[in-house]
Amino acid sequence: MEVVGTLVRLIWELGVYLVTVLPDLLPIILALATPLALGALCGVLNERSGVVNIGIEGIMLMAAFFGYLTGFALHDAMGSGPSIALGILIAVLVGALLGVLHAWLTVSVRADQIIAGTMMNIAAFGVTGYLNRLVITPSGRGGAGVITPFHLPDQIANLPLVGPILVMFFDQGPIAMSLVFIVIALQLALFRTRWGLRTRAVGEHPKAADTVGIDVYRQRYLNVILGCAFAGLAGAFLTLESTGSFQNGMTNGRGFIALAAMIFGRWTPIGAFAGALLFGTATALGVVVAVRVPEGDLGGIMRSIPSYWYAALPYLMTIVILAGVVGRSTPPAADGVPYVKEGKG
């Protein structure tokens, strides 16, 4: 009985703790979730049209680097703001360009899709590491910095209940702020427009889609390129909105956590966003526990967990979620299957 009582008390304390730190936690959660959500959207768009892309990690890293490089090269001449804006644009373009490569490999060449993605990840690691050592490190200069995040007026931020929610979505840089709109737009586009119907048709039954006159190759190219542009935006977020610097391999597995978020969200944009928020929360918890130390027995337990375990939490959670969710969710039927038009070979 006593054990149950203690347990209930601990859960109660955890609840109270979470509620008290939530207002501080919310903006961090969205910021941490943004690259994951954008990467997951890339996965959704790719796999809904039937193309597996495990190269999201690499595309993010490349875009992060070239976006940063643009800001790094131009901020003396153009000033911080415009060079960051241009950097974001370049990052998105780099993402789209790598999307062309991935689409060519998977759709036209019909190369193995997992290997194509692996190649992308290794190439990104090599190219960014190479140029980082060659160009950025020896210069000893910094980049263009980050765009100052927006701040809501205090009157709005201090509103009860809605205040913290508004702060979560609006005390952000431009990329994180636009994320919600991107998610909603893609959700509608995928399920309410002709483009979305075609995308899903090509991903579920390409032959049937071909029969009714949909160009399967064109549709897959379009989706892969568009999706990878979002992965590029995720990269831009990392270097131009979140940290303002570049480190080798800084994506740190985010591209793969994004895939888990995609699977968690059952290949829908809103679901993927929810998955990304979940991972964002797991990461944020580790940050907040260190800054705002919880009190009481619970605090004792939470503080006794080494910080490395909190840092590993998102990775471990990805595994648990994959193990728990995968069996019960169904991917698009033609996912990962190259399409061969009849009469072609």
Place this chain on the structure above:
Amino acid sequence: MSRLRAVARQIWQVASIPLLAIVLAFVVAAVVIVVSSVFTPTGFEPLLPIAAYGNLLAGAFGSGTAIANTLVAAAPLILGGLAVGLGFKAGLFNIGVAGQFLVGAFAAAVVGAKLAETPAAVGVVLATVAGALGGAAFGFIPGFLKARTGAHEVVTTIMLNNAAVLLLTWAVNDLVRAPGFSFPRTGDIGNSALPILLGRNVHLGIPLAVLTVFAVRWVLDRTTIGFEIRTVGQNPNAARYAGMRPVFITALTMTLSGLLAGLAGAIQMLGVIGFYAPGITASVGFDSIAVALLGRSDPIGILFAAILFGAFRAGAPLMQIETSVPIEVIDIIQALVILFLAADLIVRRVFRVRAAKPVISELATVTQTWAGGTSPAEPS
């Protein structure tokens, strides 16, 4: 004579695309080196690739020491390549070699330090076994999860790589930190170090790795388990109808794959590094994937591919010192080799060759289990 020619043609059939892919990768990387030289203080240098590749070659084969360095660098790649290749055979893609390598290295370091004072035979054997078992345990987790729940190993193994780095850092800091050092590390391995056979650094792990090549080949070709692994990789459904146990084989293969990766970590730890400290990096992880693909997941092919990549890793530092071309160019070359193997039509068009496709047929199973898609289309 004609028999000899037939054999030569057979070898060319299998090896031509990989070899030409490497040639093409070096050509493209040369373009990268020349173009990027524009951004360096010395400016545009059209002959830089020749100097860089010359130093790469000199650093890898130019002297006895260089050759020794190549062999030492190749040893973990042989085992890592076998780990990835064995997974491929069963239709599994173990990207977790990096993590299993670290766990193996850590286990070997801890046990090695505990047995530092015992006779060499005891320490070496037990520490090596500990490393292999550590890797096996770490490979079992994604294998079991794949078999039981369908969680795809491509994501779970990557996540375990990241988790391993963090949790091993914690373990070195809080659990097994050796006293008397200014930074967190494990104790000296003393007698547990692998014996040096030749020169300064050619250690016992190198012949061990080569022996493992033949052991893996024997298991795959001559044993029931090997037959089941290959059948599951070719067609899991057919394997199930034939009364085999794909679930068991999946978990077992990942465990064995982890064991090989852990062994790679163990020999690197006991033969080269000597102690575990946070931040020891494992380029072995990515390298092993390239090695397995280049060797077409065939043990003998992997042996040659590993020596090649070992040469790159051994020669790269000299290249960077002498010509300022960053060592990361090796990663670029690696990615290009994989690109040209995956899109072999580029190689065919450029060199106008007809040869066997370099694809590993079991890879179709890897993609298939990712998405649960129906049978992959056969490009005819």
